[in-house]
Amino acid sequence: MAEPRNRYSTVSLTLHWLIAVLVVVQIFVVSDANTDGPNAGFWIGLHKSTGLSILVLTLVRLGWRIANPAIALPADQPKWQRVLARATHVLFYVVLLALPLTGWLASSAAGRDIVWYGLFQWPLLPIGGGRETAGQLMDIHRALPKLLYVLLALHVLGALKHQFINRDNVLHRMMPFIPRRP
Template sequence: MASATGNATAPRYSGVAMLLHWLIAALVLANIGLAELTEDLSRAARGPYMDIHKACGISVLALMVIRLAWRMGHKPPPFPESMAGWEKALARTTHWIFYGLLIALPLSGWLWMSTIPAPVSYFGLFGVPAWPVAGNEALGDVLHETHEIMGKAIFYLAIFHTLAAFKHLVIDKDGVFGRMLPGRSA
């Protein structure tokens, strides 16, 4: 069966899965942008931006817990039969790496801030409690480095994920691209 765009139709993700996917994607992109744009600013100048960065990170962590709970109760739609086995395995692996990074990255930032200790405010609404690791400079150094490495990893994984999605849209035309888009499948 083909849609108006010529793509084969495929089973789609649920509305909840789509909402969580796009909210998390927007927050991650905003956080990457905030981190990169403030890289060369003084500590005082970057403070307000990093407050937003931290709150977005806590949001990603909370949304990922919800997303994983949703995923455990709602299987994703099956891949088209036309996809090769290696493509299906790569897609599954990529998704689980994303899930791991999307939990580990905000956790590492939260733990890192707890070693300083630096306050984490949730958009000025309430303070996020610190982990009991204050003053552990060695742990803080490791977490800082780990946080940056995972941030770069998620950036490159997102590029790979986006390119793979467009491959399905432009080359394969198998409906995979539209499975995560709200509205009609593309």
């Protein structure tokens, strides 16, 4: 019988951390200091490009995850914690897909061009509705980060719990530079 994996693949690690960095970038890019004033168009364009990059990378990560299932959680972890961990991961995928999709749909409904990092025109989706539909989609788009922040907090707290309370090797799976405990 093969020995169970104790670390995620390089592809999984790269996608996880690249998406994480882009999410943090998004938090700073859309701050009020950046979205008001003479350079607002630049920051909004950067926000749209980064959001669409997150969408594409999340789709790739989801495909990779389907082809390469997650490592089993520790057997001694209570069932409610395993359920919470899996639910958090599923909701991460939902939010990381829904946030850029609602932004893309809102831009499309309003007929606002998206130029991906100044390199090419990103296609708008065939959706009508104008400003009213765009406004409704933006309401959803603006509400979703609150759920994302809750998920981020749960994710980080869970990782810290595993590292400092459980003292197992769960954090090592996604951060290989952390020494593996015997």
